[in-house]
Amino acid sequence: MSKFDNKLKTLDEALAVIPKTDSVIMMGGFVGAGEPTCCIEWLIQNKISGITLITNEPGLSGFGRAMLYKNGLVKEIISSHVGTTVESTDEYLKGNLKVEQFYPMGTWIEKVRAGAMGLGGALIPVGVGILDEPGLFAELKEAKTVIEVNGVKCFVEPPLRAPVGLVKAWRADEMGNLEYRLTSMNCNAMVAMACDYTIAEVEEIVPVGTIPPERVGTPAPFVQAVVKGLSLKEHDEIYRQHWLKIGKLVPEK
Amino acid sequence: MSKFDNKLKTLDEALAVIPKTDSVIMMGGFVGAGEPTCCIEWLIQNKISGITLITNEPGLSGFGRAMLYKNGLVKEIISSHVGTTVESTDEYLKGNLKVEQFYPMGTWIEKVRAGAMGLGGALIPVGVGILDEPGLFAELKEAKTVIEVNGVKCFVEPPLRAPVGLVKAWRADEMGNLEYRLTSMNCNAMVAMACDYTIAEVEEIVPVGTIPPERVGTPAPFVQAVVKGLSLKEHDEIYRQHWLKIGKLVPEK
Amino acid sequence: MDARVLIAKRAAMELQNGQLVNLGFGMPTQASNYLPDGVKVMFHAENGVFGVGPKPTASEAKADMTNAGSEPITLAPGAAIMDLATSLGAMRTGLLDVTILGALEVDQLGNIANWAVDRNGKWWPGIGGAMDLCYGTKKVIACLMHADKSGESKIMKKCTLPLTGKGCVSTIITDKAVFEVGDKVLILKEHAPGVTLDEIKRLTDADFIVAETFGEMKLD
Amino acid sequence: MDARVLIAKRAAMELQNGQLVNLGFGMPTQASNYLPDGVKVMFHAENGVFGVGPKPTASEAKADMTNAGSEPITLAPGAAIMDLATSLGAMRTGLLDVTILGALEVDQLGNIANWAVDRNGKWWPGIGGAMDLCYGTKKVIACLMHADKSGESKIMKKCTLPLTGKGCVSTIITDKAVFEVGDKVLILKEHAPGVTLDEIKRLTDADFIVAETFGEMKLD
Numbered sequence: 024m025s026k027f028d029n030k031l032k033t034l035d036e037a038l039a040v041i042p043k044t045d046s047v048i049m050m051g052g053f054v055g056a057g058e059p060t061c062c063i064e065w066l067i068q069n070k071i072s073g074i075t076l077i078t079n080e081p082g083l084s085g086f087g088r089a090m091l092y093k094n095g096l097v098k099e100i101i102s103s104h105v106g107t108t109v110e111s112t113d114e115y116l117k118g119n120l121k122v123e124q125f126y127p128m129g130t131w132i133e134k135v136r137a138g139a140m141g142l143g144g145a146l147i148p149v150g151v152g153i154l155d156e157p158g159l160f161a162e163l164k165e166a167k168t169v170i171e172v173n174g175v176k177c178f179v180e181p182p183l184r185a186p187v188g189l190v191k192a193w194r195a196d197e198m199g200n201l202e203y204r205l206t207s208m209n210c211n212a213m214v215a216m217a218c219d220y221t222i223a224e225v226e227e228i229v230p231v232g233t234i235p236p237e238r239v240g241t242p243a244p245f246v247q248a249v250v251k252g253l254s255l256k257e258h259d260e261i262y263r264q265h266w267l268k269i270g271k272l273v274p275e276k
Numbered sequence: 277m278s279k280f281d282n283k284l285k286t287l288d289e290a291l292a293v294i295p296k297t298d299s300v301i302m303m304g305g306f307v308g309a310g311e312p313t314c315c316i317e318w319l320i321q322n323k324i325s326g327i328t329l330i331t332n333e334p335g336l337s338g339f340g341r342a343m344l345y346k347n348g349l350v351k352e353i354i355s356s357h358v359g360t361t362v363e364s365t366d367e368y369l370k371g372n373l374k375v376e377q378f379y380p381m382g383t384w385i386e387k388v389r390a391g392a393m394g395l396g397g398a399l400i401p402v403g404v405g406i407l408d409e410p411g412l413f414a415e416l417k418e419a420k421t422v423i424e425v426n427g428v429k430c431f432v433e434p435p436l437r438a439p440v441g442l443v444k445a446w447r448a449d450e451m452g453n454l455e456y457r458l459t460s461m462n463c464n465a466m467v468a469m470a471c472d473y474t475i476a477e478v479e480e481i482v483p484v485g486t487i488p489p490e491r492v493g494t495p496a497p498f499v500q501a502v503v504k505g506l507s508l509k510e511h512d513e514i515y516r517q518h519w520l521k522i523g524k525l526v527p528e529k
Numbered sequence: 530m531d532a533r534v535l536i537a538k539r540a541a542m543e544l545q546n547g548q549l550v551n552l553g554f555g556m557p558t559q560a561s562n563y564l565p566d567g568v569k570v571m572f573h574a575e576n577g578v579f580g581v582g583p584k585p586t587a588s589e590a591k592a593d594m595t596n597a598g599s600e601p602i603t604l605a606p607g608a609a610i611m612d613l614a615t616s617l618g619a620m621r622t623g624l625l626d627v628t629i630l631g632a633l634e635v636d637q638l639g640n641i642a643n644w645a646v647d648r649n650g651k652w653w654p655g656i657g658g659a660m661d662l663c664y665g666t667k668k669v670i671a672c673l674m675h676a677d678k679s680g681e682s683k684i685m686k687k688c689t690l691p692l693t694g695k696g697c698v699s700t701i702i703t704d705k706a707v708f709e710v711g712d713k714v715l716i717l718k719e720h721a722p723g724v725t726l727d728e729i730k731r732l733t734d735a736d737f738i739v740a741e742t743f744g745e746m747k748l749d
Numbered sequence: 750m751d752a753r754v755l756i757a758k759r760a761a762m763e764l765q766n767g768q769l770v771n772l773g774f775g776m777p778t779q780a781s782n783y784l785p786d787g788v789k790v791m792f793h794a795e796n797g798v799f800g801v802g803p804k805p806t807a808s809e810a811k812a813d814m815t816n817a818g819s820e821p822i823t824l825a826p827g828a829a830i831m832d833l834a835t836s837l838g839a840m841r842t843g844l845l846d847v848t849i850l851g852a853l854e855v856d857q858l859g860n861i862a863n864w865a866v867d868r869n870g871k872w873w874p875g876i877g878g879a880m881d882l883c884y885g886t887k888k889v890i891a892c893l894m895h896a897d898k899s900g901e902s903k904i905m906k907k908c909t910l911p912l913t914g915k916g917c918v919s920t921i922i923t924d925k926a927v928f929e930v931g932d933k934v935l936i937l938k939e940h941a942p943g944v945t946l947d948e949i950k951r952l953t954d955a956d957f958i959v960a961e962t963f964g965e966m967k968l969d
Contacts, residue, residue: 128658129661170432173397179399525810
């Protein structure tokens with residue numbers, strides 16, 4: 024597959040790579056921000072079930088990723104949290120959502136980075152003496168190896184990769200270079216590098232050469248497909264209405 | 277010390293933090309590009325000797341860092357190379373330049389990153405079965421621990437930090453936000469985060485608010501001092517003349 | 530004065546000029562409204578911002594300008610945006626000077642528990658970035674109501690819930706009192722207006738000594 | 750034809766459309782001048798560039814636009830600039846399709862030695878990024894003169910110098926011949942114009958078998 028040929032695809036073409044059941048999908052986003060919302064819609068419409076979702080936290084109630092749990096499509100979440108949405112909490116407490124790999128956020132992103140950058144894993148001092156307290160986390164996956172390096176005890180955390188990655192960026196050129204906008208990069212750029220087949224949902228598609236090389240957040244060779252999502256205006260409006268509804272924004276007189 | 281007060285200092289004020297002898301200095305740059313040349317000059321003029329220099333490679337012959345070896349100021353180099361300059365080769369072969377911590381470039385940058393990001397170290401599969409071959413590297417620091425993670429053998433590499441860091445950026449605001457230009461970021465941004473006292477040499481100093489938040493390569497809190505170096509025009513000219521001299525550029529008719 | 534406002538106001542007094550600060554969700558976020566005069570700090574947002582500014586107006590708000598709770602934000606002059614790994618690295622490596630965190634329980638060893646309660650035999654809701662914060666940040670200030678709804682003390686000898694940080698808390702601020710964390714014992718420094726030492730004793734499970742300077746919270 | 754040009758030309762024929770390619774210093778860099786017609790590749794520069802373009806004119810050259818040897822470069826359309834850790838990560842994780850590397854020695858196990866010779870009892874000059882490249886890159890092509898100045902074969906049974914990569918070389922291109930690396934044995938595929946099988950046998954220390962398709966290098 025060419026590292027820099029035209030990667031523009033329809034949702035159907037790009038997401039066809041996802042198996043109907045028991046897929047492993049890594050997804051970008053931070054709570055409700057920078058989520059590939061149209062790809063999520065597609066997963067729901069096409070009833071892609073039994074998903075193992077590798078994602079920083081479950082998302083924002085009533086929004087994007089939360090709809091995946093609502094529709095019972097996710098069987099396991101590998102994340103730093105399970106309670107940021109009502110929907111994931113529901114599935115979790117009913118025993119429909121397995122949470123075995125549960126990490127501090129810094130550990131989660133370093134495991135993804137180890138997968139992205141071909142490292143053997145990550146050495147993480149955070150949580151030693153807490154997450155490995157015997158019995159405290161019986162149901163959590165417990166094989167927590169601890170080694171000492173220069174006097175510092177740290178967990179040996181294996182890398183995280185996935186066959187399919189869904190990320191959100193502001194814009195892309197046809198070759199697959201991605202540019203992120205303001206605070207919406209979050210973990211998207213790292214997820215994009217940690218998957219064998221990365222699909223980027225963007226608000227705008229621009230000719231090659233438009234994105235200044237210094238502003239490329241994910242270089243084209245890391246991306247296998249680019250799909251058009253909602254426009255920037257639509258996104259801004261959706262968020263503004265949501266914030267007004269939940270009182271995070273004061274309506275202007 | 278304030279994380280965002282005015283950090284502009286003269287070379288004398290900023291570099292006063294470096295002990296006369298036996299300092300440990302981490303320095304940015306890639307061969308001849310993105311080197312803090314005025315800081316290097318200052319080290320030479322002030323005869324700062326017995327330096328342990330943590331740097332990606334020794335630099336470019338006849339340029340910047342090479343002058344440190346030429347003046348016999350460096351007693352050890354912790355790097356991925358020792359032969360990119362004639363001057364470092366000389367000192368090394370004469371036995372004046374210790375090379376005990378010698379790493380593949382990818383390992384070197386990951387060790388610096390582990391120091392910058394508070395990790396326990398780095399798990400590196402590159403070089404296993406080569407760098408740990410008994411006897412091959414008698415004089416290299418040999419405590420190479422190897423562990424296996426998910427079936428992959430990797431070196432357990434401790435983090436690298438330094439009390440003082442010298443980096444080069446294009447411009448800075450008074451608060452210490454740094455912006456890098458084109459290919460000259462290289463390892464500067466990582467070195468800037470891996471030192472207790474980071475001094476940034478820049479071509480331009482701009483008012484706070486000039487550098488777009490998305491273009492800040494090193495956020496202000498990581499930087500303790502900003503010093504004014506040569507201008508962009510001067511730098512471009514120096515490089516152009518150098519390239520013309522060594523035949524890398526064809527003089528225009 | 531509303532208990533939560535009191536706590537937020539008193540917590541804000543701990544902040545000093547030039548610090549890089551992370552305010553946890555809920556009560557601590559209010560502290561940004563009560564910065565003492567002349568104290569200027571830079572706020573960190575976990576999703577990758579140094580220099581979070583005041584709330585935007587509806588027209589200013591943007592989908593791509595949010596904090597760690599996906600709330601709309603503006604950026605202060607000199608702000609920087611970074612990727613998640615760098616933001617979490619800054620927390621882990623101790624670049625932040627102080628963090629004000631909510632808590633379910635704190636104890637006299639300076640331990641804090643704020644990420645999990647037992648629901649249907651499962652730990653809920655989740656760790657997020659709090660453990661990284663407690664690991665790396667020099668000064669951790671815990672803010673919580675002194676006792677739970679049934680009057681049980683949350684200022685304990687030893688936390689019962691899964692910990693977020695071990696021995697990391699330096700200051701505990703409640704609706705009743707302010708403690709410093711000493712060597713395996715708390716030091717009672719201040720009481721809230723109208724709160725007596727006896728009431729504090731009754732409501733505090735942890736061992737504590739009373740500082741000479743013990744007196745009323747000074748909420749300017 | 751000059752031996753180095755011959756090697757560079759033949760090496761360039763290994764490159765395929767759409768590949769992400771790293772050319773090592775010295776001889777391999779010349780390969781970029783001999784891309785077969787219709788073959789478009791993206792060149793990687795170790796210091797953090799995907800999409801290195803043709804050499805700039807003197808007036809175009811910039812101090813902040815350089816490759817891994819601090820030589821002046823331009824950027825091709827669609828180029829991306831990244832920090833050093835990401836560039837080395839791309840090499841380590843195998844994002845690059847092919848790398849053409851110079852070598853001091855190669856052997857029949859596909860090992861390559863190109864970072865160190867013994868000078869005054871010390872290993873010199875240094876590893877740089879070559880070991881990361883050999884570890885991660887799918888296809889490693891070694892380019893070197895068949896024999897050293899004293900006529901000793903560099904195509905060996907077993908390398909004697911410190912290795913850069915173990916069992917990573919797939920193709921060996923010299924001024925005399927082209928080998929594929931088989932299972933613990935080399936497969937002689939092509940000979941340079943005017944070079945006989947006997948001459949290759951005399952100059953090759955490694956065990957090799959002769960491919961049925963053995964013939965002259967086709968340097969279009």
